[in-house]
Amino acid sequence: MKWKRHESYLEILPPKEFDFKECLVFLGRSSQEVLHQIKAGSVYKLLKIKDETILLKISGSSPSILIEFPIQFPSSNTYEEIAEYIWEWFDFDQDLNGFYQAASKDEMLQSLIAKYKGLRVIGIPDLFEALTWAIIGQQINLGFAYTLKKRFVEQFGESLTFEGDTYWLYPSYEKIAQIRVEELRGLQFTRRKAEYIIGVARAMANGKLTKASLLQQKEYQPIKKSLMAIRGVGAWTADYVMMKCLQIPDAFPIADAGLHQALKLQLGLKQKPAIEEINVIAANWENWRAYATFYLWRSLYESNK
DNA sequence: ATCCAGGAACTGT
DNA sequence: ACAGTTCATGGA
Structure with missing residues (x-):
């Protein structure tokens, strides 16, 4: 550093x-x-x-x-x-030269890199934020996910106002460990998501779940397994957190709907690719699948709001 | 109206 | 192990 x-x-x-x-x-x-x-x-x-x-x-x-x-x-x-x-x-x-080199064998990635060169995976260093943001975003459109996050932050986070603008901190797990499911239901969280989020907060408040203990495991599969042991965390969320929080450049949320949509558009497919097809497409992305995913996501908001 | 969203747990086989 | 169902709501 x-x-x-x-x-x-x-x-x-x-x-x-x-x-x-x-x-x-x-x-x-x-x-x-x-x-x-x-x-x-x-x-x-x-x-x-x-x-x-x-x-x-x-x-x-x-x-x-x-x-x-x-x-x-x-x-x-x-x-x-x-x-x-x-x-x-x-x-x-990360040394992105590795990514750029890996991409030299892949026409689609090359064209994305030509457009977005210098883009890095913007992370979520805080584990509680990464996990709960991923849970919030499960199975809903991104716009609504941001609505829920805004309500969550403005209800339970700390803020500070300076020169007319208000700045927010993400809620702490200590705080969320103490709330009830009904309080999140009131913000239009589903009952299950509310349970998952409070469960994560409590596990962290108890010291049973820490970023350090996850990172201590070094290897991809054991880390993923530990994450998936958390209620509310499936393969997609585990990979998302490994990508955005644990900075594992090969983490790959292969079931991601946005990834599928981006691949369809980039490759001109008639429909979204199946998982087996994605494995074939991603054959050359080894060690950099998180970066490939991130660049594909980037391609989705060419003209965004 | 119907289908899909940056899914996962639960249930029945 | 695997497939079908349920959760819940907004947007297109």
């Missing part, structure tokens, strides 16, 4: 294969997003580290990323954790 602390800002020095503007497109994909805002090419995001709540203004200043602090500066031992969060969020540990 490379970063420098300056007098009034923090500078992150990303790897060469990175395009801040491409990542901004992803971050701006939903007008209903509540966990960050984009204004004049900068991303504003509230972050809580230990007991410090800090507003970040994140800007691209090629080749660096600059982090400013519109409200107040963090305490000096918090800078490193902020840099770490940003590093993880933009997945800077």
